[in-house]
Amino acid sequence: xxxxxxxxxxxxxxxxxxxxxxxxxxxxxxxxxxxxxxxxxxxxxxxxxxxxxxxxxxxxxxxxxxxxxxxxxxxxxxxxxxxxxxxxxxxxxxxxxxxxxxxxxxxxxxxxxxxxxxxxxxxxxxxxxxxxxxxxxxxxxxxxxxxxxxxxxxxxxxxxxxxxxxxxxxxxxxxxxxxxxxxxxxxxxxxxxxxxxxxx
Numbered sequence: 015x016x017x018x019x020x021x022x023x024x025x026x027x028x029x030x031x032x033x034x035x036x037x038x039x040x041x042x043x044x045x046x047x048x049x050x051x052x053x054x055x056x057x058x059x060x061x062x063x064x065x066x067x068x069x070x071x072x073x074x075x076x077x078x079x080x081x082x083x084x085x086x087x088x089x090x091x092x093x094x095x096x097x098x099x100x101x102x103x104x105x106x107x108x109x110x111x112x113x114x115x116x117x118x119x120x121x122x123x124x125x126x127x128x129x130x131x132x133x134x135x136x137x138x139x140x141x142x143x144x145x146x147x148x149x150x151x152x153x154x155x156x157x158x159x160x161x162x163x164x165x166x167x168x169x170x171x172x173x174x175x176x177x178x179x180x181x182x183x184x185x186x187x188x189x190x191x192x193x194x195x196x197x198x199x200x201x202x203x204x205x206x207x208x209x210x211x212x213x214x
Contacts, residue, residue, distance in 0.1 A: 021146075023084035023139065024075040036074045039066055040088040047085060048120045057081065080139045082128055087143065089121055104158040104168070105208040108185040112200035115189060119196075122189050129186070152178045159211075169213045177211060 027033040042064040057078045061068045075081040093114055115122045132140030155178035162168035168177070184207055192198045 021087055021143065023087055023143065024080050025073070027074065035070075037088070039064065039070065039074065040085055042066070043081070043085045044089045044092075044121070046120075047089075047124050048118050077139070079128075079131070079137060082124060083139050083143050086121070086124055086128055089118075104155065104162055105181055105204060105211065107155065107158070108181055109201055109204045109208070112185065112188070112204055116192075116200060119193065123193060126186075126190055126193060148182065151182055155181055166213060168211050181207065 025036075027036050043060065046060070046063045057071055057075075058068045060078070060081065061071045071081060075084060093111075128140050129144055131137050132144045152175070156175045159168055159174040159177050163170040163174060168174075185204060188198065188200050188203055192200050
């Protein structure tokens, strides 16, 4: 769960006031989902939970899926903006995300639910968002790992792009296990994976 830029999903608003209103809605929705996740609620129920009208949500978002993907993208962009000026690289990106995820189980649930739903044929918004996101995350990890291989800190007998895909798969799979059993150590297990990537 990492990102650097926030895509505009739905309608942004034609004027500064509308843009600010949309961001306010997303901020409120993040707080709701932090506590309880998406839980299959309707767009109307989500509107009630965050204290806005159903019509206000429909002004910016065409569907429940569009709103939920926008909420996740906004939360991820907020996290990226709050990181230090020198963001983590390589597997430390996933470790940093895992540490943050422990504090927001509702958003981890939202992420996992949206990724699964994006595989459905009618899920155009989710499929487009997560396909692009996985490609971006794998690409950045591949660059980081290649640099680490050249520096001699990561084993260079395996393709960096394969290692990147495996790190993403491990991170996402561990999050599902953690949601089912919180005693699973996200950070510790990912650091173990990092040890396996070191040169022999």
